[in-house]
Amino acid sequence: MFKKILIANRGEIALRIIRTCREMGIKTVAVYSTADRESLHVKFADEAVCIGKPAGAESYLNVPNIIAAAEITNADAIHPGYGFLGENAKFAEICGQNGIKFIGPTPDQIRSMGDKVTAKETMIKAGVPVVPGGEGLLPSLEAAKRIAKEIGYPIILKATAGGGGKGMRVVFAEEDLERNYDMAKNEAAASFKNDGIYMEKFVEEPRHIEIQVAGDRYGTVCHLSERDCSIQRRHQKLVEESPSPFMTPELRKAMGDAAKKAASAIGYESVGTIEFLVDKHRNFYFMEMNTRIQVEHCVTEEVTNFDLIKEQILIAAGEKISGLDYEPTMHAIECRINAEDPYNDFRPSPGKITTLHTPGGHGIRIDSHVYAGYIIPPYYDSMIAKIIAVARTREEAINTMSRALSEYVIEGVKTTIPFHQQLMKDENFRKGNFTTKFLETFQMK
Incomplete structure (x- = not known):
């Protein structure tokens, strides 16, 4: 069993993990940004390390600082919580490279489900029901029009790297497809630096x-x-x-x-x-x-x-x-x-x-x-x-x-x-x- 777990997160989920660790007899390390200095997870952990300025990119997403915090406190595992680095395959990989156990699935498992098109293809092979739609990413507007006719309106366009509703558009008629196609791609690119989108049948009253x-x-x-x-x-x-x-x-x-x-x-x-x-x-x-x-x-x-x-x-x-x-x-x-x-x-x-x-x-x-x-x-x-x-x-x-x-x-x-x-x-x-x-x-x- 682990002797010390670093929690690479903040707020209520960090505190939640600390509570279970304490019940299991495992020491904990909190990391925090300068904006979170007075948060309860910092107060209740056995140790706490400041990892950067308030912005997430400079603290809770700052992988080198988090790994350094784990090393200086001799943490043998990292729990990522949710959000931030919770589903980051590269971070999980880096933990392993530094002899630190990532408490979560393997990097390959995270990757296989992180890309929605790949995940859908995997589910089809496994015999899990999926929403009817095109196979893979949409290569062009013309392909989008063709597939939409095949599966029938309404359809929904989704960003392959998406989440939180970003890069997602519902289309009820062909005359609205081009505008929404462009909007979905632009929003996906801006939000995820990946403009790949795919199409599914829109499930009504879901x-x-x-x-x-x-x-x-x-x-x-x-x-x-x-x-x-x-x-x-x-x-x-x-x-x-x-x-x-x-x-x-x-x-x-x-x-x-x-x-x-x-x-x-x-x-x-x-x-x-x-x-x-x-x-x-x-x-x-x-x-x-x-x-x-x-x-x-x-x-x-x-x-x-x-x-x-x-x-x-x-x-x-x-x-x-x-x-x-x-x-x-x-x-x-x-x-x-x-x-x-x-x-x-x-x-x-x-x-x-x-x-x-x-x-x-x-x-x-x-x-x-x-x-x-x-x-x-x-x-x-x-x-x-x-x-x-x-x-x-x-x-x-x-x-x-x-x-x-x-x-x-x-x-x-x-x-x-x-x-x-x-x-x-x-x-x-x-x-x-x-x-x-x-x-x-x-x-x-």
Whole structure:
């Protein structure tokens, strides 16, 4: 087992990893930018090393400084968390070259799923359902027109190196294709320095449902049920829950089996997530694989009583997994609390938290790195907390969440708490009647 793990990340996920390491008797090293000097992950780690200025490129993406921090503290492993270097194959490779274990999949496994076209081709070979579309990257506008006619409108153009909705355009008619084709390529080039795009059939009334998987170096793969991530704004998730209110036992088995096929196809060894689109007829299609721990991993932990960070560390240390598939025994809902103004188009709201009161009580978990007096820096993602409610039924979980949100007080900055309070009272949400388009018509009151 590792003696000391450096966490190459910040905020709540860094603190989350530190907690599990401490329970396992493993020393921890926090790295931080000058903007994060007062963050809780810095205070609670056994050691802390400043790695650069506030900008991500000069700190949390600064590979030489992170490796140097690991070397001077004698860390024998690095946990990347999510975001930043979480799915960076080159970083994983460099860790290995320096005798440091990367807690995650191998560089080749990250690469095989990092490029969406390659991932789709791999899934087709593995027999995993994929959204109908063209084979590979679109070489030209003429090819795009031809393929669109074959699969039928509406279609969606996606950046092969994409994420977060960048380089993505939905097209409903041929006369709109050229303009959107050019826009998608330009945005992809600007965002990812790669203008490659591909085409898929656009799935109408979709659900975004993902399956948590785990695999070890001995070829064993299991799944830990599903999470419904359909409540999202501009392709950014705001609420996640497990089990999905749209799920049936038959669909869970089919999606779980497909997810295991997907992970087995690349010999996956770590925890990860297979993301699917599910249409209104419960047909499901592979979308992508996240080769890292996810923000919403807490939801799965609460309904399966399973520490996914601990499992990551054990797999990286060469331990075998049980191979048993897990079913949800409870219902959990997670709300992401962002420093954003929901009454002003979710504009970021960095600044000093003057007052903070966090809710508690039975069935409430909060993962956060902020406190009264903490200054939220403007340089990073605006998420400052995750609140998870768990209960025996979905209705009880929603009621528990609603009660907890009414107790949550954060002053000095705007947050998404009012949005979540309204959502928990929304009749369609409470009935489970929603798709990924739900928030397009949701109005703040």
